[in-house]
Amino acid sequence: MGDGALPDQGLKKDELLARLDEMRAGDADWRSGRTFSLVYNLDDDEHEEALEEVAIRFLHENALNPFKFPSLVQMDQEVVSAAGHLLHAPDPRHGKLTSGGTESLFLAVQSARDWARNVGGIAEPNLVTPITAHPALAKAAHYLDIEQRKVGVGPSGRVDPDSIEAAMDSDTALIVGSAPNYPFGVIDPIPELGEIAQRHGTLLHVDGCLGGWLLPFWEELGERLPCQWDFRVPGVTSISADVHKYGYAYKGASVIIYRDKAVLEQQYFLYDEWPGGLYGSATTAGTRSASPIAGAWAATRLLGHDGYLAATAKVRDAFHAFIEGIEAIEGLVVTGTPDVACFEFGSDRYDIAAIGDVMDDRGWHLDRQQGGLHLIVFPFHTKIVPEFLDDLAHAVTTHGESRGTAAVYGAVGD
DSSP states (O other), rough: HHHHHHHHOOHHHHHHHHHHHHTTTTSGGGTTBBOOOOOOOSSSSHHHHHHHHHHHSSSSSSOOOOTTTHHHHHHHHHHHHHHHHHHTTTTTEEEEEEEEEHHHHHHHHHHHHHHHHHSSOOOOEOOOOTTTHHHHHHHHHHTOOEEHHHHHHHHTSBBOOHHHHHOOOOTEEEEEEEEEEETTOOOOOHHHHHHHHHTOOEEEEEOTTTTTTTTTHHHHTTTTOOSSSSSTTTTTTTTETTTOOOOOOOSSOOEEEEEEEEHHHOOOOOEEEEETOOOSSSSSSSSSSSHHHHHHHHOOOOHHHHHHHHHHHHHHHHHHHHHHHTTTTOOESSSSSSOEEEEEEEOOOSSHHHHHHHHHHOOBEEEOOOSSEEEOOEEEEEGGGHHHHHHHHHHHHGGGSSOSSSOOOOOOOO
């Protein structure tokens, strides 16, 4: 592989591209539908090709200075507004486009911290989350040096609102629910959390990074949801929603939307003591690649309402087919009753890690959790459900002969 030093002479274009192809040979082939996270495959070559052209057009622009690239400001605002409308925000303009779910969640925590300090007079604010909340919240608490209090969830995978309230005190700045949570695909009881937030004068963030661009259409298709989860719920003060997940943009694009513009303004940074002039940013990054902004805008405009509804119908069909097929295999159990698009399955009879090893050998890239194997369903998966279920049934019958690794952990998507 070499020591990574610069080559004496630069590579020619053809040699460079050949080296890249060689390096990518071992990467996951997401276009085949054998991955279940990381890249959300819409199953639309024309959509993918259009986004590639958009990426090239905006590859070199810099979103640091909005006055120099007003097109980026317009696209940012239009993506935010589209999300705000989907989420029933009172004013859909009160938000910002970010680089991904991690940044959106970071900004939710940072804004809540500064709101508590600047408006509530709380010197050492804390936040309360379920253990199922995305680790980006723990990361934010670590970087921002505030306490995160984590509470358990019930057998359904949902957090108990009473547990959230019991963990709160007068210094709690933010409570969090997920729609849905990543591990089990269930929606936390957002209306009850909203009542708690209102009763205590606390902010409530809904992590809709996974479901924000899917659940509105899931509901429109008539699929069962356990509760309302967006700004229709009194007490919800902010929502994050990743455009590079079920918004079908390329990485990295997410939005964070606020009910109250005054809370949004807590995330702005302005600095006027620099000899270089006034420095300001609305998100954590200074220099920002323009390409994901343009890609997010293009994805939402290419698909429109009807395109998203059609894509969601494919996700729904594949989701139900996976659930029914897995539950039909003796010895496998889906964890809880997932609400939408993602779920875990395990076994009280077989070594689920060994089953995962067999699936690895057959070219599937299942995410591994502490309790089992995990799937996130994309539109493309409608094409591969029967093959997957056949291989899974084979893995169950042959699991005793496989490697049987002990670890059942995996990375979660940003």
